[in-house]
Amino acid sequence: MGNRLSKIYTRTGDSGETGLGDGRRVPKDHPRVEAIGEVDTLNSQLGLLLAGLAEQGISEVSDVLRPCxxxxxxxxxxxxMPTYQALDAQEVERLEAAIDVWNDELxxxxxxxxxxxxxxIALAHACRSQARTAERRCQQLNALEPLSAVSLAYINRLSDLLFVAARIIGRRQGVSEVLWQAAARPSA
Structure with missing residues (x-):
């Protein structure tokens, strides 16, 4: 891929619109832009988690999450780019296989x-909850402009993987899971 961004700012978005890969201009709060933004936020949070895993030497989890x-x-x-297709079912299967291996251990x-x-652990859960937000935005967009089934399955499975990753990180750190304790019911 060539050098595509010669300038970081273009001033074309100052009026509240942005361009899509297919040439359309849409408002910056369009459901497609919302979905892109939530996926980007998840990617940034995942980067934080990966940096922390590297510092702790938990490479087994990093090796699974890095491709994500x-x-x-x-x-x-x-x-x-609505006509572009990059994800495939093999990537969803890779996540499922990792979930199964870790779940068997846990x-x-x-x-x-x-x-x-x-x-x-908390950071992995923050990534999981961000994945759920990204999934909701993708589903909102899907109701207006259909997305590929693989893409929707991928973001759903990624949140599942991050939940199990949080548990396996705790296991690798020797940290017990913090169990939810229900509030005491008010007396009548």
Whole structure:
């Protein structure tokens, strides 16, 4: 790919619109732009998680999550260029395989857990919740302009992977899961 951005600012968005890869100009709050923005936010948060995992030497989780940053960039490309297709079913299957391996080690949940216990666990859960937000924005867009089934499956499966990753990070750190404790019911 050649050098595409010779200038970072273009002034073409100052009026509240932005350009898509297919040449359309849409408002910056268009559902497609909202979806692109949420995917971008997730990618940035995932970068923070990967940096923390590198500092802690938890390479097993990093090795699974690192390609996800690239695939999120691909998803952003699909969102920006509606006829472009980059993701495929093999990537969804890769996430499912990782989920299955980690879930086999962890065993079933017996209670709800909180996004807590360590910084990295909480950060993985922040990524998971951001993935859910990105998924909702993609589904909102899908109701107006259909997206590929693979892209929708990918963002859904990624949030599942991040949930299990948070649990496996805790296991690797030797940190117990923080179990949810229901509030005491008010007496009558």
């Amino acid at each position: 940053q690239h695939r999120l960039f691909d998803l952003g490309g699909e969102l920006a 065993g079933p949940l017996k209670n709800f857990i909180l996004p807590s216990g360590s910084y990295l």
